[in-house]
Amino acid sequence: MANTILSNGVRNNLLTLQQTTAQQGVIQNRLATGRKVNSAIDNPVNYFTSVSLNDRSSQLTNLLDGISNGIQTIQAASKGIDGITKLVQSLQSTIKQAQADAAQxxxxxxxxxxxxxxxxxxxxxxxxxxxxxxxxxxxxxxxxxxxxxxxxxxxxxxxxxxxxxxxxxxxxxxxxxxxxxxxxxxxxxxxxxxxxxxxxxxxxxxxxxxxxxxxxxxxxxxxxxxxxxxxxxxxxxxxxxxxxxxxxxxxxxxxxxxxxSTITSSNITSAVRSNLIDQFNDLRDKIDDLAKDSSYNGINLLSGDRLSIVFNEKTGRNQTRLDIQGSTITADNLGIPRAINTQLAGFINFQNDMDLEKATAALTGSLSSLKSLASTLGSNLSVAQTRQDFTKELANVLTTGAGNLVLADPNEEGASLLALNTRQQLSQTALSLANQADQGVLRLFG
Structure with a gap:
């Protein structure tokens, strides 16, 4: 079978149509996938850079859950400190009631x-x-x-x-x-x-x-x-x-x-103060209970637990993290002794004005300690929240950067496809004209 011989004009127009069709296929694929680089073949540098950026963004996004849990753990401890502070203030009120009964x-x-x-x-x-x-x-x-x-x-x-x-x-x-x-x-x-x-x-x-x-x-x-x-x-x-x-x-x-003429007086027991002893000791016990209940996800910074919040995807010395060592908060550790009705070392004698004054000073010291701890927790919370916001923004920057390398611009690709469609139509017209010209020559020999 003899090969069909096409004229030069027809062949050029046919080649142009084939190229246009191929380009249309590429652009249609970009519009369908939304990406201008779908594999390393399209653009190896952009493709692998985008993969790396997306991987890091994904790792940082995964860390956000841990950061969020860490923030909630700190907030749980902070709420515990607030509650304990109110209990200590109630203890101060009890002491004041006892002191008001001092005259008798x-x-x-x-x-x-x-x-x-x-x-x-x-x-x-x-x-x-x-x-x-x-x-x-x-x-x-x-x-x-x-x-x-x-x-x-x-x-x-x-x-x-x-x-x-x-x-x-x-x-x-x-x-x-x-x-x-x-x-x-x-x-x-x-x-x-x-x-x-x-x-x-x-x-x-x-x-x-x-x-x-x-x-x-x-x-x-x-x-x-x-x-x-x-x-x-x-x-x-x-x-x-x-x-x-x-x-x-x-x-x-x-x-x-x-x-x-020497005044000699025995200790006097006040019923009012005796009744306040149970109230004081009950409030004191509630401090221990509240501290024990200030945990989140199994970690309690008021029971001496340690919290580690990881901020980046690296390991070893290059890893960025926040380590918070909790404190064991108890009434004893805050320097708040139990109350009794007699004089005994290590206890508050509610019948003794001097002991009540010492208890007032001890409670003031306890509030100072709680305030200091709350300040430390607040500082750590601020760091964790700042890093949480930074991680979110950085992950977004990485994802956006990866997209800039491989994602297609719908407007640009749409305009290109429209231009190719026009070119295809013109090429088809040119091919038809070239073919008609060849037929016109043949008719001269008919």
Whole structure:
């Protein structure tokens, strides 16, 4: 069979049609798949770069679940800290209620009246003010002198032979001793101020004109007062023990001297405080319970667990991660002792004002510790959330970059296909014209 011989014009137009059809097929495939690079054959550099970028994007996306779990774990611990803080604040409230009941638990002893109604009438002062303004004594005094309109009066101590005074205070295991000079101008107010310098008791003159010595805690309080002619530094416990009369201070008749004027009080039990003990201990136990329940997905940063959040797809030294070592939060670790009704080391004696003050300081310290821990958790949470947002954005950048290398532009490909369709039509017309031209030549020989 003889080969068909095509003219040059027909062959060129036919070749153009074949090329156009092939290009149409490529563009139609791009539009169908949405990709301009579907295999390494299309563009090896873009193809393998896109695969690498997509792989990394996929790995980072997979890490987002771990980051999200880590964030929730930190938030669970943070919520636990918030709850424990509220419990500690409730403990503070309980302590304040106990302290509000303190007055009836402080041992107090009042002496006799240092002023009378006749003195208030002549001086136009209250019993309290008359008593505070009275002098301790006067040179050569043998008996007390009443206040007048022009004189404050005195308590009858001979300041010629008794030039100094001293007192001794014992509260629990704490003792305070002091002495000071007596002068012609020393008043009851001065005595009150000297006693108050001890910090262990409170001395005051009440509205009845009586000198009171009150303990600041509910522990046993012992108080003694004496006068003598030795120097202030020499009047110590020996003279306070009973060698000098203190009848001028007007404690009870049985208190004829310092040796028998000592206040001795036993611990006083308050029913109100006793009832608050159970409330305090119950709140304290709830701290431990709340800390144990602050876990997420099996990790509890308030029970000493460790949390690791991985931020990149690498391993070994190149891996980026956030390691958070949790703390074991318990009432004991926060320095909050249990409350009891008696004095015992390591516990809060709710009947003791000083123990309550120490408990207040301990709770304040606990809040500071919780605040510090909350700050640390907040800082770590901020880091984790920042890295979460960064990872999302980076994964999007990688995916977009990979797409830019291999994805087809529908508008561009559509325009190209339209141009090829037009070219195909023109090529078909040109082929037809070339074929007609060949037939016209043949007709010349017909």
């Amino acid at each position: 638990n402080r041992p107090t002893k009042a002496g006799g009246a240092l002023a009378n109604a006749a003195e208030t009438a002549v001086t136009s002062k209250s019993l309290k003010d008359v008593a505070l303004d009275k002098l301790i004594g006067a040179p050569g005094a043998a008996a007390p002198a009443a206040a007048t309109a022009t004189s404050p009066g005195h308590l009858g101590i001979n300041t010629t032979t008794n030039t100094n005074a001293a007192f001794s205070i014992t509260v629990g295991s704490d003792t305070y001793e002091a002495s000071f000079a007596l002068t012609a101008t020393t008043t009851v107010r001065d005595i009150v101020n000297e006693i108050n310098k001890s910090g262990l008791v409170t001395a005051f003159v009440d509205e009845k004109g009586q000198l009171n010595v009150k303990g600041k805690g509910s522990q046993t309080v012992e108080f003694g007062f004496g006068v003598g002619n030795a120097g202030p530094a020499a009047i110590t416990a020996a003279q306070v023990a009973g060698t000098n009369s203190n009848t001028a201070i007007n404690f009870a008749a049985a208190d004829a001297d310092v040796g028998t």
